[in-house]
Amino acid sequence: MLRPSKTIWSLEPHTLAKHLILRRYLHAWLPIISSRNQKVLFLDGFAGPGIYAGGEEGSPVIAMKALIEHAHRHVIKAKVMFLFIEANKKRSETLASVIEPLKAQLPEGSSASVVHGEYAPLLSQTLEDLATAGKQLAPSLVFIDPFGVKGLTMDLVRRVLATRSCEVLLNFMVGYAHRFIAAPEFEKPLDAIFGTPRWQEGRDLAGHARVDFLRRLYIEELSRTDVCGRAEYARAFSMLDESQRPIYDLVFATNHPQGIDKMKDALWKVDGSGGERFSDATDPGQATLLDDSVEHDQGLLALLRDAFAGQTVTWPQTEEFIRRSPYRILKRPLLKAAKDPASGIRIQSDTRGLTALSRITFI
Incomplete structure (x- = not known):
């Protein structure tokens, strides 16, 4: 998966599958999280322009419509804040124009905003400011979906998960880690992603064995009991290209049994044969129609x-x-x-x- 150079680009099948998972989980998450909190947050750290070349909806639009069009919207009493962060100026401006008509359709008290800037520094500063004020992040679903291996650190993920009511859905670039594991320029980014230099042990492996090792290591680091901000439950869902090669893993981390239960419901809707992978050789729309x-x-x-x-x-x-x-x-x-x-x-x-x-x- 190459970093797009255009402001708006074409939607790939694995991205559509990811959006199906996100949409289905949000429909389950919103009533549950709002039943015990007055204010909740959906944060999209790499929001993009909100629309694709074929007119398909991006993750910010999907998230807002999950609330606006929810079949049980009347029971969602919490104020839902949507925060979309995008580092590319043209994309952030496009996103702001795309979501503007939707903002008026949000329930009273809910809001949506676009911030132009780098996700990691902005979120880090927000967490530091909250800690200084003796506060913590509102109950949140933090969606972290970068291109490449930069912008996603284990330290920042753990800081979010340290608030037990916060969950993370992230794009773990296992395909990049597998391909560039021997490249010296990737050592620091991979140290930051894994939160440990142990990923280097994968250099002695090859093929599926290396990919499986990197995936297990990442989940192990998310679940460590000796750190602040561990995930009680973590699942990886593999996204593969048309040749069945790994692109990235969609990883979900939570401390709530109900959260992992609802996420697995969403994963099995996309992969009815195992709930663990999607290939670009598959029609993601057809996958949701199958009952396995x-x-x-x-x-x-x-x-x-x-x-x-x-x-x-x-x-x-x-x-x-x-x-x-x-x-x-x-x-x-x-x-x-x-x-x-x-x-x-x-x-x-x-x-x-x-x-x-x-x-x-x-x-």
């Missing part, structure tokens, strides 16, 4: 059988295990399997469903 629930359920049951073979566990234990896997937390597959004597799954419950007191035996 059978494949999902079979994979989920196989995972649970392998993990808990010969054990009896509670439903809460099972639920949390699934939450940390690629699969969605669904009761239906287990309840259906328990009706089949040959499935090797038995459920003891005081109701017909699954509750906190339910016990599941994997024979």
Whole structure:
């Protein structure tokens, strides 16, 4: 994925897939986050011009319309602030004109603004000013979507996540890291992205092994327990080109179980075969029409059988295990399997469903 030189450029399939994920997650996030907060923030750190060459909507428009056109807009009581940061002057001016008609359609108290400048320094200064005033960032979804390997540091991501009500959806350029891992000029940017020089261990690997190592390392660093601003839950969704080569990973980091659950719902809508990847060889629009629930359920049951073979566990234990896997937390597959004597799954419950007191035996 090359850095575009034009003010407005063509929309690529993997970007459309990313926008489908963003739109679906925002529709779930807005009612949930507003139910327990009076003010919330959506921050787009590399906002772009807001429109593509074919007239398609950019992420700022998608975000604003997620609120404006929400089917349950009446229950979203919080004031929603949309902050769009764009370093390119012409793009920021274009974005301001694109969102101007939408600003009047926002609910009372909500707002949208465009800031021309570099995302990292602006956000860093904002966080420092808040800390000095004894305040913290409003409950936020921070969308960080840069081109290349600059502008995304682990330190800044952790500073956002240090406020537990904040979540991050970011573009981790694993394809760049893989390609330029031996280039001396990329050492400092990669140190900043990973927050550790351990990425250099990937130089001894090649192909998928190197990509997998870099991806695991990034998620591990996001989830470290010995730092301030860790992510309790983090998932990576791979974006591939037409030849199945990695471009980048869309990474979601949160400290809320409901957040990761809703994000995985969105990911499985784009990749019904695994919830983990999208290729430019695929039609992203068609992907949302497919229902691969059978494949999902079979994979989920196989995972649970392998993990808990010969054990009896509670439903809460099972639920949390699934939450940390690629699969969605669904009761239906287990309840259906328990009706089949040959499935090797038995459920003891005081109701017909699954509750906190339910016990599941994997024979």
